[in-house]
Amino acid sequence: MGSCRGSSPAVLAAGPLRAGGEPLRRATPARLSGAPDKELLTANNRTFDSGLTYARIAKKARMAMIEQKTIRKEIRLDGAGVHSGKSVHLVLKPSDTGEITFRRTDLGNLESPIEPGRIESRNSTTLVGDKFRVQTVEHLVAALYAFGVNSLIIELDADEVPIMDGSALPFVRALEQAGTQGLSRKIPALKILKPFAVEEKGASIVVEPVEAGDVLWLSYTIEYPHPSIGRQSLSLTFRPETFARDIAPARTFGFIRDVEMLHSQGLALGASFENTVVLDDENVMNPPLRFPDEFVRHKLLDIAGDLALLGRPLLGRVTAHKAGHRLHFQVVQFLAASPDFWTDA
């Protein structure tokens, strides 16, 4: 695949955000400081070319090794894209390359690996390259990430991963049925060494070293001024069991008042009561919920999928407050550009 447009994010580490211990660094792309909102949005939607920084990631993390894993047999799932509305056939194929590669069979088998420099954020997570695009990858890659599957070919005959029921549960069920298989080789992990934070308009994500054990610890808090949501908060250690039980079943949600605007932008064309928890101004229009706090659980699903786009397992403590895809990507892009913030163990 050809390279992506744009340039690597320049990063500015500002003063400490809190007292005590190692100072927390505020990770703000320098070119964005003081930028008006419109410019910030544009910059946040930009595709960064991180070919170089990605090579630095691989070099720096050489010593923190995680087992390569693929699936035991092929998985086939059919569905439709939540944004495109197009029907799509998805085939997951075992691979021993040590990376997750998306392949568009409708574009002469054009391929793109998962890399931080190939991400775009709109209302979902999109992998992009020259003449290549796969939308809404986050729920599928979150499930793969949770199960430690890091060597795989993902074939699609359209430009979007099927939304299924709006959650990652169908992907989890398929992975459980197919089974996973360790490969003889290992891949490097990113272990957080120094804390940093990304912030935008009252939203924040703090990333810190985890005190004990090589784990990814995730915490998410949302605050929606909506009677059916309000404030919800959940923390967990990211493991296959916790993901399958507590996170994977949580579905995509959206507000009926936004539908017209989304459709006018060519988004949510495949959204329905069958694949989205839909809210009017007061209630859930298609109850019942799968969890009373299904909304924050879905945010944990989304951030797991976005962090998976680092292309390597992340070991650390991630605390998100009122964040979303754009802020999730700022974490990914900061890490890709800042090898001094992580290390091998």
Ligand SMILES: [Zn+2]
């Ligand atoms: Zn989602």
